[in-house]
Amino acid sequence: MGCQAASVVFLNPGRANETFWVSYTQFMQAAASDLGMSLQVRYGERDTQKMLREAREVLQGTQRPDYLIFVNENYAGPEILRLSVGSGVRLFAVNSTLTADQQRIAGASRGRYPNWIGSLVADDEAAGYLMAKALLRQGEASGAPLQMLAFSGSKQTPASQFREQGMRRALAEYPQARLLQLVYAGWANERAYEQGLQLLKRYPQTRLVWSANDEMAFGAMRAAKQLGRVPGKDLLFSALNNSPEMLDSTVDGRVSVAATGHFSLGAWAMVLLHDYDAGVDFATHGGKDRQIPIFVLLDRRQAARMKANLARPGFGIDFRDFSLALHPERKRYEFSVQPLLR
CATH class of the missing domain: 3.40.50.2300 (Response regulator)
Known part of the structure; x- marks a missing residue:
């Protein structure tokens, strides 16, 4: 934790040309840019073995990031945690975290793997x-x-x-x-x-x-x-x-x-990691593992608004507005895609 920008690698399980995962990444990049963080994305191309090879490279290579964001796609989470041992990298799960059965064996976050600091999933x-x-x-x-x-x-x-x-x-x-x-x-x-x-x-x-x-x-x-x-x-x-x-x-x-709504989860994870890096632990503001009611149903007007906002540079959102480290007067995180529907 210093003045230097926190470095993050996102292990994206999707393909580099897959609409959902590309937009998910763009939303994360916008958050990284607003928050002054560095973000590198590695695509798993929907191939679990490739995703694990990427994880090994990131966690055991010479240029290790401060944080690795991963998805428990095809139940690969425990193997990613095993690869992280001794790496000094902190891990965070998005979209799919370890299942209850997996956690019975691998433990929960901040347990057997203390560097796995938390998770953020949609309902x-x-x-x-x-x-x-x-x-x-x-x-x-x-x-x-x-x-x-x-x-x-x-x-x-x-x-x-x-x-x-x-x-x-x-x-x-x-x-x-x-x-x-x-x-x-x-x-x-x-x-x-x-x-x-x-x-x-x-x-x-x-x-x-x-x-x-x-x-x-x-x-x-x-x-x-x-x-x-x-x-x-x-x-x-x-x-x-x-x-x-x-x-x-x-x-x-x-x-x-x-x-x-769930395309925004990676960006909210960036906010949590930004704050954690700045010494504000999200665990004390709503828990280390959180499931948020991020999904909304769109009517025709909202669909048109969202499309227009998603085409704007930075999506018309300042992600600093959501940080508790930058807004110490606030006590809890209010993550929502409502700004994109206005």
Whole structure:
């Protein structure tokens, strides 16, 4: 902890050309820039072995950062923690932290691995629930039978599992609704397209399509159009993310239910690390491990506002406004994507 800018490496599990993870990184870069931190991003390219090689390089190389931000994608978290032993690097988990089962073995943050200082995750269960509930409500209003297909992400990713649990919780509130089938499309457009062609032929009575992200929603939508269905009319879609395509599709009505917010988590993690580095420990201001209600459902107007703000330099946000080290009069963190909806 000195006057020198804190250096951070983000081990990004996604691909360097993947819309979600690229925008996630851009948001982090904007925060780093506002807070005077240095940020280097290494993409895992959705390959767990590559991600672990990158982790080893960062943690055991000669130019080590002050902090490493990682995601427990495909349950790789404990291995990343093992690689960090003796490195002097402090670790922080975003998006997916270690599961309860993993923590029974590896311990919680600031425990067996004292340099693992904390985590910040979204309430993914709430996201799955909010989307499904809104979709079922719209379906009910249209008078169509509540027959749903679901496209989930990856069986091995906690965020995906939680979204699916939320979707099932919403379904349980609608006993007249029926989940025709749930498939894992691995977050991918092409895979959801292929599965969508098969499923929509098998279940022509489908009226609702729940999807754990936007890419899968668009793949399923492409299949639907090919089969003569009309998204937003006789087939209602939910989608989750912040891609320009999703925001446009919400504005024009092809996406009936749009959820977003978790792309901002990396930036909020940068705020927490900035403060920690400045001697303000986030653990005493709301806990070392936090789950925040970051997801919002967007109406058409908000989708248009968000798209405009995401295109602005720095997104029209000053991330210093969220720092407790820079605002000692405040006692707690207020992280939210509301500034992007104005």
